[in-house]
Every structure is written in C-alpha cells, then in structure tokens.
Amino acid sequence: xxxxxxxxxxxxxxxxxxxxxxxxxxxxxxxxxxxxxxxxxxxxxxxxxxxxxxxxxxxxxxxxxxxxxxxxxxxxxxxxxxxxxxxxxxxxxxxxxxxxxxxxxxxxxxxxxxxxxxxxxxxxxxxxxxxxxxxxxxxxxxxxxxxxxxxxxxxxxxxxxxxxxxxxxxxxxxxxxxxxxxxxxxxxxxxxxxxxxxxxxxxxxxxxxxxxxxxxxxxxxxxxxxxxxxxxxxxxxxxxxxxxxxxxxxxxxxx
Amino acid sequence: xxxxxxxxxxxxxxxxxxxxxxxxxxxxxxxxxxxxxxxxxxxxxxxxxxxxxxxxxxxxxxxxxxxxxxxxxxxxxxxxxxxxxxxxxxxxxxxxxxxxxxxxxxxxxxxxxxxxxxxxxxxxxxxxxxxxxxxxxxxxxxxxxxxxxxxxxxxxxxxxxxxxxxxxxxxxxxxxxxxxxxxxxxxxxxxxxxxxxxxxxxxxxxxxxxxxxxxxxxxxxxxxxxxxxxxxxxxxxxxxxxxxxxxxxxxxxxxxxxxxxxxxxxxxxxxxxxxxxxxxxxxxxxxxxxxxxxxxxxxxxxxxxxxxxxxxxx
Ligand SMILES: Nc1ncnc2c1ncn2[C@@H]1O[C@H](COP(=O)(O)OP(=O)(O)OP(=O)(O)O)[C@@H](O)[C@H]1O
Ligand SMILES: [Mg+2]
Numbered sequence: 001x002x003x004x005x006x007x008x009x010x011x012x013x014x015x016x017x018x019x020x021x022x023x024x025x026x027x028x029x030x031x032x033x034x035x036x037x038x039x040x041x042x043x044x045x046x047x048x049x050x051x052x053x054x055x056x057x058x059x060x061x062x063x064x065x066x067x068x069x070x071x072x073x074x075x076x077x078x079x080x081x082x083x084x085x086x087x088x089x090x091x092x093x094x095x096x097x098x099x100x101x102x103x104x105x106x107x108x109x110x111x112x113x114x115x116x117x118x119x120x121x122x123x124x125x126x127x128x129x130x131x132x133x134x135x136x137x138x139x140x141x142x143x144x145x146x147x148x149x150x151x152x153x154x155x156x157x158x159x160x161x162x163x164x165x166x167x168x169x170x171x172x173x174x175x176x177x178x179x180x181x182x183x184x185x186x187x188x189x190x191x192x193x194x195x196x197x198x199x200x201x202x203x204x205x206x207x208x209x210x211x212x213x214x215x216x217x218x219x220x221x222x223x224x225x226x227x228x229x230x231x232x233x234x235x236x237x238x239x240x241x242x243x244x245x246x247x248x249x250x251x252x253x254x255x
Numbered sequence: 256x257x258x259x260x261x262x263x264x265x266x267x268x269x270x271x272x273x274x275x276x277x278x279x280x281x282x283x284x285x286x287x288x289x290x291x292x293x294x295x296x297x298x299x300x301x302x303x304x305x306x307x308x309x310x311x312x313x314x315x316x317x318x319x320x321x322x323x324x325x326x327x328x329x330x331x332x333x334x335x336x337x338x339x340x341x342x343x344x345x346x347x348x349x350x351x352x353x354x355x356x357x358x359x360x361x362x363x364x365x366x367x368x369x370x371x372x373x374x375x376x377x378x379x380x381x382x383x384x385x386x387x388x389x390x391x392x393x394x395x396x397x398x399x400x401x402x403x404x405x406x407x408x409x410x411x412x413x414x415x416x417x418x419x420x421x422x423x424x425x426x427x428x429x430x431x432x433x434x435x436x437x438x439x440x441x442x443x444x445x446x447x448x449x450x451x452x453x454x455x456x457x458x459x460x461x462x463x464x465x466x467x468x469x470x471x472x473x474x475x476x477x478x479x480x481x482x483x484x485x486x487x488x489x490x491x492x493x494x495x496x497x498x499x500x501x502x503x504x505x506x507x508x509x510x511x512x513x514x515x516x517x518x519x520x521x522x523x524x525x526x527x528x529x530x531x532x533x534x535x536x537x538x539x540x541x542x543x544x545x546x547x548x549x550x551x552x553x554x555x556x557x558x559x560x561x562x563x564x565x566x567x568x569x
Contacts, residue, residue, distance in 0.1 A: 051450055077452035089447035091440045093507075101433075102440045106452020110433055112461055118428040126432050169452065 002065060004029040004205055005050075005173055010059035012045050012229075019045040021229040022059070029172070032199055032206040034220035034237070036213075038249055041226040043209040044086055047175050051076055051083055063173070077106035082171030084162045086178050086209075090150045096161045097146040100133040103168025136164040140194070156187045167198065173205045174198070180212040188215055195219050217241065225249070258561055266513075270416055279408040284520060286408070286480050289415045290473045291516035293422050295500050296509065297469025302498070303506030304430060305462045306442030308361065311368030313494035314375040315345045315467040317486075319474025324392045324484040325385055334397050334479045338418060341475030342468040349467020353460035372494040376486040391485030394478065415476055422469060427509055429465070438462055439507070470497075503545050505552025514553035518545070 003026035012020040020042045027033050035043050048054040049061060052073040061068045063079060071079065082103075091099050108129060110122045137143050140160045145153055150161055159179060166174060179195075180188045192215055198204050199219075210216045216223065217237040225233040225240060227249040233240055240246055274282055294316055301307050322344050323337030332340075352371070359367050379386045386392065399410035429435060440448035441455055449455050478484050496519045504515025526537035549556040 053446065072454075073449040074452050074454045077450060083450055085447065089444050089450075091443035091447065093443055094436070094439060098436055102436050102448070102451050102453070105433065105437055105440075108433060112429065112434055112465065115432045115434045116425040116429040118432070122432065129433060165451070 003027055004064060005207070006062040007046070008060045008062065010046070010049060010056045010061065012042070012049060012054055013057050018229050020049070020056070020226075023226065023229070023231050024059075025224050025231065025234055027173070027205060027207065029205050030199070030203065031221040032195065032208060032219050034216040034223040035207055035209045035226065036211070036216055036223060036240075037226035040228075042229040043226060044177055045229075046226075047083060047177055047207075047209065050081060050175060074106070077169045077171075080169075080172035081175065082166035082169045082173070083175035084159075084166050084177055084179060086181065088155075088158050088162060090158060090162060090165070092151045093149060095147050095149055096142055096153070096157075096164075097130075097133055097137060099150055099161055100136055100164045100168050101129050103136075103165035104129045104132055106169045133164075133168060136167055139167075140164045155182050156184070159183065163194075163198075167202065167204070171204060173207065175207050175209075177209045178211060179208070180210055180215050188212060191215065192218055258565070262510075274405075274409045274412050279406055282408045282412050283480065286412045286415045287477070288513075288516045288520045289412075289419045290476045290480060291497075291500060291519055292512045293419055293476070294470045294473035294497055295504060295512035295515045296422060296426050297466040297473070298497050298501045299504075299506060299508065299512055300426065300430065300438070300469070301462055301466035302501060303508065303511075304435065304442065305438040305459065307356070307459065307463065308365040308498075309368040309466070309494075310365045310498060311370070311372035311494050312466075312470050312497045313489050313491065314368075314371045315349060315470040316474040316477070316493060316497070317375050317379065317489035318345050318348060318467075319471030320478040320484045320489070321379060321386060321392075321474075322471070323475035323478040324394060327394055327478075328392050329385075337479070338472055338475045342472040345471025345474075346464045346468035349471075350460050350464030352467070353463025356463060357456050357459055369491070369494070372491050376490050379486040379489070386484075386486070389486060391483060391488075394482040394484075396482045397479065411480055415480065418472065418476060422472065423509065426469075430509065434458075499542065503542070503549075503552055505554025508552065508554035510557075511552050511554035514557075518553070 005027040008024050010020050010023045011018070023042070023046065035046070037043055045054060049056050050068065052068060052071055055069065063081065068076070091102060094102070108125055110125050114122045134146070137146050140163060142157070142160055142164060145157060150158060153161070163179065180191055183191060195206060195208070196219060199206060208216065208220060220237055223235065223237050223240040224231060225246050232245050232249060233243045235243070273285060277285070294312065298309060298312050301309055319341035322341040323334070326332040326337045326340065327334055356364055356367060380388050396407040397411065398407055399405040403410065430438070437448065437453045437458055440451065440453055441458060445455055500515030500519040503518045504513070505511030522541050523534065523538055526534040526541065529537050
C-alpha cells in the first residue's frame with residue numbers, strides 16, 4: 001500500500017536562507033508522526049508547503065497518489081488536509097461555533113445565488129453545517145463558549161477551537177503546528193488524551209509539530225527530525241531519543 | 256416575538272402610512288433614503304462584511320442610473336425593466352473590476368476605486384451621443400398604473416419600498432449563511448479562510464459584483480425617482496457620502512444601511528438649515544460627534560442599548 005502523504009526532496013529558499021533542504025519522508029495512514037526540530041528548523045515552512053501557501057523550489061508533495069503542487073490553497077481542505085496554526089489564526093469577530101462552521105466550508109457546496117434565495121437544500125445544508133459544528137464543540141468540551149466571540153476567550157480554549165475548526169472539514173490528514181504551545185502542564189495532559197482519541201475515534205492521521213518532547217514521544221508512532229532545513233533523523237520515538245545527532249542538534253540549540 | 260421582528264414590523268407600519276401623511280416633496284426624500292439604503296447595503300457587504308474598502312461606489316450608482324436613463328430615453332423601455340438590467344450590468348462590471356482589485360489591499364484598493372469615481376463623470380460627458388453630455392437626460396416620472404389614486408411620488412415611493420424589501424431579504428439570506436460566514440472569514444483572516452476551503456479570489460470578486468449590483472439597482476431607481484440624470488450628480492462626493500453612510504450606519508450590519516441612509520439624506524439638509532454659510536463645517540461636526548459617540552455606528556449603538564435593557568439586572 002502506498003503512503004497517505006509523501007514528501008519528496010522538498011527544498012524551499014527565501015532569498016539566501018534555505019528553509020528546507022531536500023526533505024523527504026512518507027506517512028502511512030492511521031499514524032501519528034511527530035515533526036520536531038529546533039527553532040527555525042523549517043517545520044512551519046513544511047506545513048505552509050502542504051497548505052500551498054509556499055511553493056517549493058524543488059521536489060514534490062504527493063497526497064493520496066496525486067501531487068499537491070498543482071492545487072490552489074483553498075482546494076487543500078477539500079482534498080482532506082486540515083491544519084491549525086502556530087500563532088492562532090481564528091476569525092476574531094466570530095463566535096466559537098461560527099469559527100467551526102467555517103471549517104465545514106470546504107466540504108459543502110452552496111453558491112451565492114442559492115444562498116440569497118435560501119433554497120430548501122441550502123437550508124438543509126446549513127442545518128448539517130450547524131449540527132456538525134455543534135457535535136465537534138461537544139467532542140472538545142467547548143459547548144460553554146459556543147456563542148461567545150472568540151476574541152475574548154482564553155488561550156487554551158482558543159487552541160481547542162482551532163482544533164475543532166480543523167476537524168470540521170473531516171480531514172484524513174491533520175497538521176498541528178505546536179498545539180501545546182502556551183498550554184499549562186495540566187492542559188498538555190488533556191491534549192495528549194485528546195490527540196489519541198482524534199486518531200482512534202475519528203481515524204485521523206496526524207502530523208504533529210511540537211516542542212513539548214514528552215507529548216511528542218507519548219503520542220507519536222514515528223518521529224521525523226529537522227535541523228537547519230535538513231532531515232537528520234527518522235524513526236520510532238525510542239530510537240529518536242537515543243539518536244546522537246538529534247541530541248547534538250538540541251544541545252547545540254540550547255547553548 | 257423577538258426584538259428584531261418587532262422593530263421590522265413597526266418600521267413596516269410606519270413605511271406604509273408615511274405616504275399618506277407627508278407632502279410629495281418629503282415623500283420624495285424618503286424615496287431617496289430607501290434608494291441610498293439599497294446602495295449602502297451593497298457597500299456594507301463589500302466593506303463591512305468582506306473588508307474591501309471602496310471609495311468609488313458612486314461610479315456603480317452612475318452606471319445603474321445611466322443604464323436606466325438610456326434605456327428609457329432611447330428605447331422607451333418600461334422603467335420596471337431598468338432596475339434589474341441596471342443591477343445585472345453592474346454585477347458584471349463590478350465582478351470584472353473586482354478581479355484586478357484582488358491584487359490591491361486596504362488603502363491601495365481605496366485609491367483604485369477612488370480613481371474610478373473620479374473618472375466616471377468625465378467618461379459620461381465624453382459619450383455625449385448616448386448620455387446627453389453635461390446636459391444629462393431628462394425623463395418623466397411614471398404615473399401610478401391601473402388608475403390607482405396615487406400621486407407619482409406616492410407611487411414610486413411604494414415601488415422603491417418593495418425593491419428595498421426584496422434587496423434586504425436577499426442580503427440577509429446571503430449574509431447569514433455559509434457564504435456570509437466565508438466573507439467575514441476572508442475579512443478576519445484571509446490565510447485561514449483559504450485553509451478552510453474558501454476560494455478567496457472568487458468570493459472577493461463575486462462580492463464586488465454583488466455589491467456593485469446593489470448600488471446599480473439604487474442608481475436605476477434614482478434615475479426614475481429624480482427623472483433626470485447628469486454627470487455631476489455622480490461626482491466623488493457621492494462616493495464619499497456612501498462610504499460615510501456605511502460607516503455611520505454601522506459597517507457589517509444590515510439594518511445599518513437604513514440608519515446610514517437617513518444620515519446622508521437628512522443631516523446635510525439640517526446642516527444647511529443651521530448655517531447657510533458653512534453647512535459643511537456643521538456636517539463635519541455632526542460626523543465627528545457621531546463617530547465619537549457611536550464607534551460601531553448607529554446599528555452598533557442600538558444593539559448595545561438593547562442588550563443593556565434586556566440583560567437581567569445584577
Ligand atoms: N516567509 C518567509 N520569508 C523569509 N524567511 C522565512 C519565511 N518563513 C520562514 N522563513 C525562515 O525559514 C526558516 C524556517 O522557519 P520556520 O518557521 O519554518 O521554522 P520552524 O521550524 O517552524 O521554527 P519554530 O519552531 O520557531 O516555529 C527560518 O530561518 C525563517 O526565518
Ligand atoms: Mg514554526
């Protein structure tokens with residue numbers, strides 16, 4: 001069976017900086033893959049390539065057998081890839097429920113005219129969007145804040161709203177960029193449990209960028225390590241923790 | 256019954272009795288209010304909901320008005336047809352203008368639309384053969400059909416009211432569902448909106464088109480209501496008035512279009528009454544006071560008051 005996602009020799013340059021340098025790895029369906037590396041290693045850049053916000057200078061990205069590079073950014077969600085952002089990217093004036101409802105956009109169809117006329121199938125679709133979003137708010141224990149504009153919510157809550165919004169597209173592959181960033185110890189514990197139930201209950205494959213090593217090692221089936229844009233290691237969490245090059249990259253980073 | 260429902264019912268009753276209580280001139284002013292309200296609704300969609308600033312909607316107003324005037328004057332088309340045709344033409348023109356406008360953000364878009372507004376009166380003068388040049392086109396006000404006992408102004412007041420109602424219902428439907436959420440998502444965070452599957456380029460140009468269509472319908476109505484079009488009625492001041500009305504009424508609010516329309520119709524007149532010598536100074540003063548007291552527009556202020564009144568004490 002071929003991989004769900006295949007990153008092939010991807011290189012990204014910004015002027016003189018090489019953000020990604022010939023990175024390749026495969027992801028099988030149903031796994032959680034951790035993507036780690038020191039600050040500036042190129043993790044977010046890789047996510048942005050997958051979202052088609054950046055176009056690699058070299059290489060290819062293949063999802064379910066088709067290249068992503070010919071796709072527009074708005075097609076990615078419909079293809080089955082959902083994401084969250086490192087620095088929250090919610091719709092500030094909307095409520096939590098409305099934010100999650102926008103997450104359903106990519107898998108619904110109604111057009112301007114049918115909406116203006118509020119045709120009966122549009123009303124049905126709207127009902128489906130609303131109930132799908134409400135269900136996710138329940139799943140993530142966010143019902144309390146459903147009708148609160150997100151601009152006033154606590155950081156940890158916002159992170160969960162973003163997760164709910166990403167799940168609303170029913171992705172096959174979920175890209176999470178530092179979901180534990182800014183969370184306290186207890187919240188990180190809850191997040192770990194949550195990620196496992198996203199994988200097990202919803203059957204979502206997850207690519208997890210995270211600096212919180214305990215969380216990564218706890219939930220990942222495999223780990224890919226980047227440093228200065230290069231892949232320096234890949235393997236099971238226990239192997240990665242013992243890998244001398246990984247240790248050096250992180251210690252070097254700490255000096 | 257909910258508060259909005261009651262408000263709509265009260266407004267409807269007032270709108271229906273008004274024609275039998277006011278002079279024809281006063282009534283004509285309210286017809287103008289409805290016309291502005293339609294244009295402002297279009298501008299609100301674009302600027303308030305979708306975050307694209309337009310300083311040039313007077314241009315679409317002019318296109319709607321001239322389309323209607325030329326149809327009636329040249330081809331004797333019944334005025335009823337000029338309204339949808341003016342709207343459709345502006346839909347196309349607005350959509351096409353919206354495509355290059357995609358490359359412009361914020362102030363740059365404001366400037367590009369400003370340029371459009373500057374150009375339109377002169378373009379109208381240039382095509383003299385069609386537009387009557389600076390003289391414009393004189394039309395006749397339509398009489399009430401079926402021998403209804405209504406004056407011309409009364410009759411067209413009702414026509415405008417019906418069009419306003421239809422346009423409001425369509426706008427509410429469009430903005431309260433999946434498409435409306437996508438428009439606000441683009442305004443709040445364009446990158447995230449695209450990641451959620453919103454086709455930003457298409458939606459922004461379509462919104463430009465729909466917004467222009469609303470303004471074009473308003474323009475076509477105004478040609479009939481005033482029974483006259485001339486290039487200088489569509490100068491840059493009109494565009495700026497529209498943006499003013501949209502902000503004062505309440506951006507990203509549907510009812511705000513009505514309040515904004517009342518403002519741009521009546522406040523300049525009051526300013527004139529207060530001081531013949533310096534009406535614009537008075538108008539400017541009004542503007543500043545309104546913005547200071549109601550930073551979210553009149554619609555926002557009313558919402559705030561309503562929430563205070565209905566929230567349980569404590
Ligand atoms: N749009 C851009 N323009 C120029 N340089 C960029 C851009 N995006 C990223 N970079 C650079 O590319 C490199 C990789 O950045 P990236 O954000 O991918 O790192 P990261 O692994 O996500 O780091 P962190 O853990 O701090 O989030 C950095 O040197 C960064 O400065
Ligand atoms: Mg990053």
